[in-house]
Amino acid sequence: MKPVAVILSGSGRADGSEIHESVCTLLALSLHGLLTKIFAPDIEQFRVVNHLSGKMTDESRNVLIESARIARGDISPLSALRTEDVSAIIFPGGLGAASNLCTYVRDGIKCSVESTAEKILSKAMKERIPLGFICIAPVLGAKIAEKLGKNILLTIGDDPDTAGDIEAMGCRHRISKVHEAVVDKENHIVSTAAYMSAKNIAECYSGIGKLVEAIKELMN
Amino acid sequence: MKPVAVILSGSGRADGSEIHESVCTLLALSLHGLLTKIFAPDIEQFRVVNHLSGKMTDESRNVLIESARIARGDISPLSALRTEDVSAIIFPGGLGAASNLCTYVRDGIKCSVESTAEKILSKAMKERIPLGFICIAPVLGAKIAEKLGKNILLTIGDDPDTAGDIEAMGCRHRISKVHEAVVDKENHIVSTAAYMSAKNIAECYSGIGKLVEAIKELMN
Numbered sequence: 001m002k003p004v005a006v007i008l009s010g011s012g013r014a015d016g017s018e019i020h021e022s023v024c025t026l027l028a029l030s031l032h033g034l035l036t037k038i039f040a041p042d043i044e045q046f047r048v049v050n051h052l053s054g055k056m057t058d059e060s061r062n063v064l065i066e067s068a069r070i071a072r073g074d075i076s077p078l079s080a081l082r083t084e085d086v087s088a089i090i091f092p093g094g095l096g097a098a099s100n101l102c103t104y105v106r107d108g109i110k111c112s113v114e115s116t117a118e119k120i121l122s123k124a125m126k127e128r129i130p131l132g133f134i135c136i137a138p139v140l141g142a143k144i145a146e147k148l149g150k151n152i153l154l155t156i157g158d159d160p161d162t163a164g165d166i167e168a169m170g171c172r173h174r175i176s177k178v179h180e181a182v183v184d185k186e187n188h189i190v191s192t193a194a195y196m197s198a199k200n201i202a203e204c205y206s207g208i209g210k211l212v213e214a215i216k217e218l219m220n
Numbered sequence: 221m222k223p224v225a226v227i228l229s230g231s232g233r234a235d236g237s238e239i240h241e242s243v244c245t246l247l248a249l250s251l252h253g254l255l256t257k258i259f260a261p262d263i264e265q266f267r268v269v270n271h272l273s274g275k276m277t278d279e280s281r282n283v284l285i286e287s288a289r290i291a292r293g294d295i296s297p298l299s300a301l302r303t304e305d306v307s308a309i310i311f312p313g314g315l316g317a318a319s320n321l322c323t324y325v326r327d328g329i330k331c332s333v334e335s336t337a338e339k340i341l342s343k344a345m346k347e348r349i350p351l352g353f354i355c356i357a358p359v360l361g362a363k364i365a366e367k368l369g370k371n372i373l374l375t376i377g378d379d380p381d382t383a384g385d386i387e388a389m390g391c392r393h394r395i396s397k398v399h400e401a402v403v404d405k406e407n408h409i410v411s412t413a414a415y416m417s418a419k420n421i422a423e424c425y426s427g428i429g430k431l432v433e434a435i436k437e438l439m440n
Contacts, residue, residue: 011231011239012289019231019290023243023421030422051288052295068271069232070239072415075272195292201243202250 002087003035004215007078007117008067009096010040013195014049016063018094021134021194022070024205025092028212037086040067041078041116046099046106063100078116083124088215093135093194104139109168113143122148128188130218132211135194136162142169145187153184157193178203181210183218190214222307223255224435227298227337228287229316230260233415234269236283238314241354241414242290244425245312248432257306260287261298261336266319266326283320298336303344308435313355313414324359329388333363342368348408350438352431355414356382362389365407373404377413398423401430403438410434 006025010016029036040063048059068075083089091097098104104111113121121144124131133141138154139162145152146169155176156162163173174182178197183190192207226245230236249256260283268279288295303309311317319325322333333341341364344351353361358374359382365372366389375396376382383393394402398417403410412427 013292016289018292019239020243020246020292023240024247026240027244027247027421027425030420031425050285051291051293052285054293065270065272069236071271072233072238072240073271073274200250201247205247205251 001035002085003037004029005081005086005089006036006038007089007091008038008040008070009094009100010045010061010063011066011069012049012051013094014051014054015045015047016066016094016096016100017070017092018135018195019070020201020204021092021094021208024208025090025134025212028209032212032216034216038071038075039078039081040064040075041100041114043100043114045096063096078120081120083120083127083129086129087219088130088132089124090132090215091134091137091140093137095136097137098139102140102143109165111143113140118144125150125187130188130190130215132215133189133191134208134211135196138166138191141189142166142171146170150187152187152189153182154189154191155182155193156191157197159196179206179210181207181214183214188218190218221255222305223257224249225301225306225309226256226258227309227311228258228260228290229314229320230265230281230283231286231289232269232271233314234271234274235265235267236286236314236316236320237290237312238355238415239290240421240424241312241314241428244428245310245354245432248429252432252436254436258291258295259298259301260284260295261320261334263320263334265316283316298340301340303340303347303349306349307439308350308352309344310352310435311354311357311360313357315356317357318359322360322363329385331359331363333360338364345370345407350408350410350435352435353409353411354428354431355416358386358411361409362386362391366390370407372407372409373402374409374411375402375413377417379416399426399430401427401434403434408438410438
């Protein structure tokens with residue numbers, strides 16, 4: 001069985017991967033008996049945020065090195081990911097997905113995707129490898145789909161601004177509840193709102209559990 | 221209902237709280253409908269480790285600020301914890317528990333406990349407030365029990381060196397499997413091996429789930 005790739009973007013909701021979403025994803029995959037392989041790009045973070053004060057700092061940190069905290073050291077650079085070696089690819093949320101993996105935080109719908117992530121996502125979307133997007137990460141899928149001229153179905157919960165941006169990038173958006181995952185069966189894409197809507201970690205886990213189930217079905 | 225306090229010691233297994241253990245603890249508490257309040261001491265980390273290379277760095281980081289990443293910003297300094305305001309206290313593992321919350325990593329059984337943590341743990345142990353210790357964190361409980369002259373029961377799984385240290389500090393050690401939690405009903409103390417034994421996050425979660433169940437029973 002080929003592993004499911006999980007792509008991290010740092011370690012912390014404000015400048016990296018949302019930690020609860022990342023760990024809930026790894027837990028759900030592990031409880032389903034699915035092998036996992038974790039990747040992150042070897043690049044500097046767009047910013048470093050003090051998560052106590054919420055303020056930016058003048059520190060610099062590396063996305064791969066910080067992601068290794070969530071991965072317990074068992075992580076590879078994103079450039080080592082070959083789509084033929086994995087059975088699915090999942091992107092947890094956190095503002096790292098929207099500021100390190102792409103420039104959505106500063107550029108909105110005109111964002112660009114980090115070059116390695118763009119190559120892998122474009123290839124995977126063309127090959128219909130099951131893709132999972134959590135929380136804010138659907139903006140990554142939307143931008144790639146726009147470039148490929150694909151009209152994919154996504155959810156980010158019920159936030160009208162982000163939903164509008166996804167539609168402005170040529171995708172369909174479906175409003176969803178926190179315990180749901182939205183499945184685009186034709187394009188093999190699953191998304192869930194997680195902390196776009198979740199009021200606690202149990203709610204976060206409920207939607208991510210559904211996303212992992214749906215990814216597993218698409219793999220078969 | 222008073223919240224369950226979760227005490228963090230940074231964010232990352234080699235220099236802070238083990239992230240999977242911390243998130244699994246928060247998830248299990250949330251799934252049981254228990255309120256949670258997260259604390260960490262406002263002190264410098266003993267060390268900062270690059271989790272990709274495993275090597276020490278010359279950076280300095282603050283335990284409270286880094287713990288805020290796991291807590292999504294919703295965290296208080298440990299000095300604000302009053303034992304009368306909480307229904308139980310849980311310590312996830314990670315080497316931060318043994319190097320920031322106490323000096324076990326460098327001093328072994330002659331370690332000292334961080335002053336705020338020592339005050340709170342001593343008071344809580346005397347008052348029989350349910351205490352949960354995960355992975356390496358039982359060494360904290362052992363050191364406090366030694367000071368109080370209490371013969372508490374703990375587990376760190378089946379690692380003979382750490383088990384020997386716990387016995388050398390005057391406590392009883394019970395060998396346990398990864399999916400078990402060991403309960404000291406008399407002293408209201410629960411412990412589980414987690415990543416002292418776990419081969420994956422599903423195993424880690426199984427024991428932590430048992431620990432949270434046992435803590436909940438002791439609270440009633």
